[in-house]
Amino acid sequence: xxxxxxxxxxxxxxxxxxxxxxxxxxxxxxxxxxxxxxxxxxxxxxxxxxxxxxxxxxxxxxxxxxxxxxxxxxxxxxxxxxxxxxxxxxxxxxxxxxxxxxxxxxxxxxxxxxxxxxxxxxxxxxxxxxxxxxxxxxxxxxxxxxxxxxxxxxxxxxxxxxxxxxxxxxxxxxxxxxxxxxxxxxxxxxxxxxxxxxxxxxxxxxxxxxxxxxxxxxxxxxxxxxxxxxxxxxxxxxxxxxxxxxxxxxxxxxxxxxxxxxxxxxxxxxxxxxxxxxxxxxxxxxxxxxxxxxxxxxxxxxxxxxxxxxxxx
DNA sequence: GAACCGTGGTT
DNA sequence: TAACCAAGGTT
Numbered sequence: 001x002x003x004x005x006x007x008x009x010x011x012x013x014x015x016x017x018x019x020x021x022x023x024x025x026x027x028x029x030x031x032x033x034x035x036x037x038x039x040x041x042x043x044x045x046x047x048x049x050x051x052x053x054x055x056x057x058x059x060x061x062x063x064x065x066x067x068x069x070x071x072x073x074x075x076x077x078x079x080x081x082x083x084x085x086x087x088x089x090x091x092x093x094x095x096x097x098x099x100x101x102x103x104x105x106x107x108x109x110x111x112x113x114x115x116x117x118x119x120x121x122x123x124x125x126x127x128x129x130x131x132x133x134x135x136x137x138x139x140x141x142x143x144x145x146x147x148x149x150x151x152x153x154x155x156x157x158x159x160x161x162x163x164x165x166x167x168x169x170x171x172x173x174x175x176x177x178x179x180x181x182x183x184x185x186x187x188x189x190x191x192x193x194x195x196x197x198x199x200x201x202x203x204x205x206x207x208x209x210x211x212x213x214x215x216x217x218x219x220x221x222x223x224x225x226x227x228x229x230x231x232x233x234x235x236x237x238x239x240x241x242x243x244x245x246x247x248x249x250x251x252x253x254x255x256x257x258x259x260x261x262x263x264x265x266x267x268x269x270x271x272x273x274x275x276x277x278x279x280x281x282x283x284x285x286x287x288x289x290x291x292x293x294x295x296x297x298x299x300x301x302x303x304x305x306x307x308x309x310x311x312x313x
Numbered sequence: 314g315a316a317c318c319g320t321g322g323t324t
Numbered sequence: 325t326a327a328c329c330a331a332g333g334t335t
Binding site: 042046080081082083084085123157158209210214245248251285 | 318321324
């Protein structure tokens, strides 16, 4: 199967099977797309949806978010996880207001320069919000390419230069929006549509644990299937421990502050995590990350964005 | 390059 | 049930 055939096959599947998601609507603003990409970093769609809706209702533009303290972003982030993303999204909104006239930039380099925006997010926003042509290499796409083209069950732990080169080479030449016009099943496939379609195939069919190969439009051409779907052979993929880690401690501490109306005394944090050494280390880390602001008298709160007044000597 | 950074659903 | 996994980014 050549790449044109690959694009057409996956796009045809996508036009029939894509989930309806608010940030994919043609009316979705670049900011709406950007917020979704931040939230979707390592967090499943189902958990993002309600938080995204509330976020967009409250902060429909970057300037609206930038006008509020970063702690409000952390609070609204809720239990999506990795709350530093909330802080970075707030910082990105602030940079957009300061440096881009309040509009999400439309080119990859300017996006990449924003806090919390890496190679994936810059390519995704440029593609999905602006119809630009970039390789969007997320975990779904990497898995689809590993199976369909390389014949392995899983991609390597880290994306290689060869992988990125392959993704570039596979990119359709056509620019334009990610969604084909309604009722145009044979519309040409844009780079952005290929990106969202290959991601969606990985998310719905070519899944990590139990791929639904019977429903896959690429099953006949898939190198991994043709090879008999051999089990992963290579270094073990790194696991993620959690219970008892600093991450869990940080999560418990921050949850107390999120759920409180105002500043919280140290004693409330002590209840949230019993082990004092780890608790202190976790709290220090949260403060260092800017997720927590220490006040006088052993009080703590979510960040206000206003540096605490220095006591006069 | 490897470690670190949350949370909850699925297998 | 414990392990795995999720539209990554930063240091």
